[in-house]
Amino acid sequence: MNKAFTKESDGDEDDDAPAASPIPVGSKNYITTGGYARLRAELLQLIDEERPRVVEVVHWAALNGDRSENGDYLYGKKRLREIDRRIRFLTKRLEIAEVVDPGVHAGSDQVFFGATVTYVDDLGDERTITILGIDEVDTSQQQVSWISPVARALLKAREGDEVSLQTPAGPRQLEVLAVRYPLPSA
Incomplete structure (x- = not known):
């Protein structure tokens, strides 16, 4: 196609648009x-x-x-x-x-959306993360999106379970130590 018919950006339209985190097809x-x-x-x-x-x-x-x-x-x-x-x-x-109100799972030992999970990996590193929605995650607060690899590995696991997490360096084993939920919304 001739370059005369291509749109050139003037530098201030969508260059600095926030990149929306993609929602997996068929997911909510x-x-x-x-x-x-x-x-x-x-x-x-x-x-x-x-x-x-x-x-x-x-x-x-x-x-x-x-x-x-x-x-x-x-x-x-x-x-x-x-x-x-x-x-x-x-x-x-x-x-x-x-x-979703994660408080409906309060008292459960199984990992669902909204859970705060403490786990230890096979190197002995202990971490605590909270699994939240794509648009509300703050990584500086140890929050991860429910579509992240670590969250996907942990979802539906229970306290004491070991799960496998695929990383670029190879598979890692994670053991779920604790699962907490906020109190239900009124």
Whole structure:
């Protein structure tokens, strides 16, 4: 195809779009009640507070004349695109979200979505992780997505079970030491 008919990016459309974690085909977008509430609060904050504030700044900047060298106008328009992109992303993800209360498994020793699992690997390293939805994971808090390899290996295992985890360095054995759940939502 001739290069004249290919679209070139102007550098600010989708280059900095957040990469959405893919949901496996045929799977649901599981999310905890707390995760759903956080995403919904972020969406409402963007719609009700941040977007109107930025629109006001852009409107003010547009009234000042020359838009080509107006930093407030240029930055504001870019920020509006970012906000609108995030609003679309959050709206789509919340529409397809399957809210799960992990508290229904409180007292169980089997690993399901929402569990906090303590395990030890075959090298003696002990770790504690919480298995959450794709859109609510914070790896700095030892949270992993339910589609991650370690979560898939641990799901449905019970305390005392050993499971195999395939890693690039070869298979590893994990022993489940403890399984905890939050209290059920009211």
